[in-house]
Amino acid sequence: MEMKPLTRAVLGLICLLVGIWLVAPTIVVAPMSFNGVKSLAFPPRGFSWQWYENFVTSPDWSSSFFNSLKIACLVAILATVLGTLAAFGLDRMRARPANLIRMLLLTPMVVPGVVLAIGIYAVYLDARLVGTLTGFVLAHTILALPFVLIAVSANLEVFDKRLETAAASLGAGALTTFRTVTLPLIAPGMLSGLLFAFATSFDEIIVSLFITNPYLRTLPVQIFASITRDADPTVAAVGTILLCVTTVLIGGGMLLLGRERRGRS
Amino acid sequence: MTTKASNRGAAIEIRSITKTYGDFRALDDVSLHVEPGEFMTLLGPSGSGKTTTLNVVAGFTDLTSGTLLVGGKNVVGVPAHKRNIGVVFQHYALFPHMTVGRNVAYPLTLRGVGKAEREARVLRALDMVKMRDFAHRYPSELSGGQQQRVALARAIVFDPPVLLMDEPLGALDKKLREWLQLEIKRIHRELGTTFIYVTHDQEEALVLSDRIAVFNRGRIEQVGTGRELYDEPSTLFVGRFIGDSTVLRGGARSDGTGTALKIADETVTTPRRLSGDVTPVMLLRPEKLSIRRPGQPAAGQNRLSGRIAEAIYLGSGSKYEVALGDGSLAIVRSSLTDESFKIGEQVDLWFDGADAKLLADDASAETTLT
Ligand SMILES: Nc1ncnc2c1ncn2[C@@H]1O[C@H](COP(=O)(O)OP(=O)(O)OP(=O)(O)O)[C@@H](O)[C@H]1O
Ligand SMILES: [Mg+2]
Numbered sequence: 001m002e003m004k005p006l007t008r009a010v011l012g013l014i015c016l017l018v019g020i021w022l023v024a025p026t027i028v029v030a031p032m033s034f035n036g037v038k039s040l041a042f043p044p045r046g047f048s049w050q051w052y053e054n055f056v057t058s059p060d061w062s063s064s065f066f067n068s069l070k071i072a073c074l075v076a077i078l079a080t081v082l083g084t085l086a087a088f089g090l091d092r093m094r095a096r097p098a099n100l101i102r103m104l105l106l107t108p109m110v111v112p113g114v115v116l117a118i119g120i121y122a123v124y125l126d127a128r129l130v131g132t133l134t135g136f137v138l139a140h141t142i143l144a145l146p147f148v149l150i151a152v153s154a155n156l157e158v159f160d161k162r163l164e165t166a167a168a169s170l171g172a173g174a175l176t177t178f179r180t181v182t183l184p185l186i187a188p189g190m191l192s193g194l195l196f197a198f199a200t201s202f203d204e205i206i207v208s209l210f211i212t213n214p215y216l217r218t219l220p221v222q223i224f225a226s227i228t229r230d231a232d233p234t235v236a237a238v239g240t241i242l243l244c245v246t247t248v249l250i251g252g253g254m255l256l257l258g259r260e261r262r263g264r265s
Numbered sequence: 266m267t268t269k270a271s272n273r274g275a276a277i278e279i280r281s282i283t284k285t286y287g288d289f290r291a292l293d294d295v296s297l298h299v300e301p302g303e304f305m306t307l308l309g310p311s312g313s314g315k316t317t318t319l320n321v322v323a324g325f326t327d328l329t330s331g332t333l334l335v336g337g338k339n340v341v342g343v344p345a346h347k348r349n350i351g352v353v354f355q356h357y358a359l360f361p362h363m364t365v366g367r368n369v370a371y372p373l374t375l376r377g378v379g380k381a382e383r384e385a386r387v388l389r390a391l392d393m394v395k396m397r398d399f400a401h402r403y404p405s406e407l408s409g410g411q412q413q414r415v416a417l418a419r420a421i422v423f424d425p426p427v428l429l430m431d432e433p434l435g436a437l438d439k440k441l442r443e444w445l446q447l448e449i450k451r452i453h454r455e456l457g458t459t460f461i462y463v464t465h466d467q468e469e470a471l472v473l474s475d476r477i478a479v480f481n482r483g484r485i486e487q488v489g490t491g492r493e494l495y496d497e498p499s500t501l502f503v504g505r506f507i508g509d510s511t512v513l514r515g516g517a518r519s520d521g522t523g524t525a526l527k528i529a530d531e532t533v534t535t536p537r538r539l540s541g542d543v544t545p546v547m548l549l550r551p552e553k554l555s556i557r558r559p560g561q562p563a564a565g566q567n568r569l570s571g572r573i574a575e576a577i578y579l580g581s582g583s584k585y586e587v588a589l590g591d592g593s594l595a596i597v598r599s600s601l602t603d604e605s606f607k608i609g610e611q612v613d614l615w616f617d618g619a620d621a622k623l624l625a626d627d628a629s630a631e632t633t634l635t
Binding site for chain 2: 160162163165166167168169170171172173176177180181184185
């Protein structure tokens with residue numbers, strides 16, 4: 001159906017406004033990170049790299065960055081292994097119990113973060129896990145697991161199990177079949193799950209705020225602490241870096257998922 | 266494929282195999298002997314247990330009871346990957362992440378065959394299915410027929426003594442299917458491997474097989490060459506399943522001289538008799554019936570009148586369906602030199618009682634045919 005020019009113009013305008021509204025907070029951060037003066041006022045005045053310099057040289061910032069990196073890497077690996085195993089188990093179970101367990105595993109996506117945080121904090125106090133690497137990795141893995149489960153399950157759904165029968169007829173035992181047939185074919189799902197898991201951990205703030213202590217801070221916690229203390233544009237620099245990293249990761253993950261879907265249809 | 270001798274087919278001995286799913290008997294006391302190098306076809310309607318039998322031999326399905334010998338060795342409990350049996354599936358089952366060459370090399374890599382020999386054998390197998398030029402393609406870049414030929418190469422490259430094929434041509438169109446049937450026949454001749462082939466297409470079974478095992482509802486009704494099954498069916502089901510046939514039933518009476526059936530108000534007789542408490546029916550092949558205009562006699566002492574219900578021109582002659590007095594349909598073939606008949610015309614069918622097969626009636630023969 002042909003659209004009237006006026007309708008088209010109005011529709012375009014609305015789309016533009018919504019678009020600006022959605023990305024405005026994001027595009028505000030980047031210019032502020034190059035602020036010439038120590039202020040978070042918008043628009044920024046002048047231009048300088050000093051806040052990026054500060055991020056790299058200040059021990060507070062760099063140590064929290066490396067904490068986050070370390071935790072996110074461990075979480076990505078742990079969540080990918082566990083999530084893949086869970087996806088396999090559920091795929092090979094009868095539908096009813098499988099759906100129930102799947103819902104259970106996906107609850108961290110639905111339950112309000114703060115509720116989870118309180119629960120985890122309460123348990124961690126007793127278990128002496130507050131402010132520990134183990135504590136962060138375990139907590140973030142809970143949050144990251146659903147992403148891996150979803151990505152690998154989607155991949156398993158299109159995986160043709162009859163290929164495993166064919167491999168057996170050609171002489172491959174269960175392990176060899178997994179290594180040479182199943183794994184290569186679900187690798188895209190696992191990789192996209194891994195990227196999502198990494199990103200989830202890397203920018204997680206709610207639970208982290210509860211289980212952090214002065215000795216172990218992640219980057220988002222450091223940002224939060226800094227911004228509540230003073231108006232340091234370093235947070236904008238860090239935010240911009242975070243933005244770039246997560247965009248690349250999530251974009252990569254989505255691309256992998258999308259290609260997998262298209263490739264098999 | 267290194268030497269001809271290493272490549273002899275193995276005998277397969279299936280003894281009283283039963284497979285149940287809950288209360289349901291997918292296979293009910295099935296026994297079958299396949300000679301080394303024989304081309305055996307499992308033929309039967311959908312759900313009759315052909316795939317289940319094949320899966321039991323391949324090791325994909327555990328049997329509930331019975332014995333299975335391959336090459337004289339009991340393989341019950343041996344996992345599929347240790348049976349050294351080639352399998353070709355209806356859905357090709359090529360590995361999508363490997364090229365054609367790597368797909369075919371896969372079983373050789375698993376067996377630790379060295380690179381040089383592996384490459385030579387892969388090429389030879391691809392030659393055999395005429396797919397040598399496609400070694401670097403991925404399966405998604407091939408047509409269905411090409412994929413199935415690659416799957417065949419992959420299943421024979423490791424010289425299995427037995428090759429199982431489950432409706433390998435089921436997804437292909439008729440022309441391609443007929444060509445590949447001849448290819449499969451040639452490969453069977455060249456390899457000397459024992460083939461077990463599943464199909465529900467009786468023509469395909471007749472083209473390919475040394476012998477055919479006819480399945481019905483989890484049982485084997487009869488095993489024999491195509492000619493034996495056509496000429497001497499041992500059950501009504503087999504007679505109906507292989508080739509065209511006319512079945513006459515009604516008011517059977519047997520005495521010392523033979524059996525008489527009453528079709529509407531006409532009586533036909535045969536010198537044969539059935540023993541036991543069964544209802545006899547007559548089965549007639551189309552070429553045993555002569556079709557004539559009323560009043561023109563023909564050979565044979567039995568005459569049935571009817572009306573042409575359908576006339577099909579076949580090129581080499583015509584096929585007629587004739588509605589008999591009791592409403593049943595007779596199938597008659599006439600050659601080019603005979604007169605032709607029009608739909609609705611009144612005709613007489615003549616046949617010799619000795620040409621009629623007398624079989625026990627079996628209601629399932631009609632219902633499971635579709
Ligand atoms: N895993 C299973 N659970 C329950 N019943 C099964 C299972 N596998 C097969 N069956 C039943 O066993 C019977 C025989 O199946 P089978 O696959 O051997 O038939 P088939 O002769 O190969 O038929 P088709 O020509 O349709 O492939 C069918 O009635 C089927 O429903
Ligand atoms: Mg089948």
